[in-house]
Amino acid sequence: MDPTTQQFIDREAIRDCVARLARGEDRRSADLIRGCWWPEARFDYGVHGGDFESYLAWVVPGADAIKDTQHVLGQTYIELDGDAAKAETHVISYHRVDMGAENGGERDTCIGGRYLDTFEKRAGEWRIADRIMLYDWEQDWGEAADWSLGVMGYPFTAEHFPGRAKGDYSEKWFAGAAK
Incomplete structure (x- = not known):
């Protein structure tokens, strides 16, 4: 295969891995998440870091206080280097957090940031070997919407x-x- 075509294939495989991971995190699916990280991978989210098993235990089943999440991915900038790559992906993550009745109940919050991922390709498969989370902004959107009422009055x-x-x-x- 010519090198340009292989680069397109590798870049798409990396983007697909990032998207599958976000989907797995939002569903708290250990199987989806496990398929995106190498077993000996490391992570550092600033508020929590360590090995892959620590990450998986942190995300699945997730904190009881975090009722829902949604990760919206932006552009992914990728630098390929043979069977290694570095990728920066912009992310906006929504979280519904139960602060407890005494602290205002459920709140909707949003974080904007970037994943700095080190990828490795083994046996033709790209997975994350290391991730660092950078935070660019955070906002408390206030009291959570009551979905039992529908949306926008409907x-x-x-x-x-x-x-x-x-x-x-x-x-x-x-x-x-x-x-």
């Missing part, structure tokens, strides 16, 4: 419309079991 017509980190309707949809 009630939902079915139970599956409000997205959830657990029991997500998209899983059934992808499996062809959604009605």
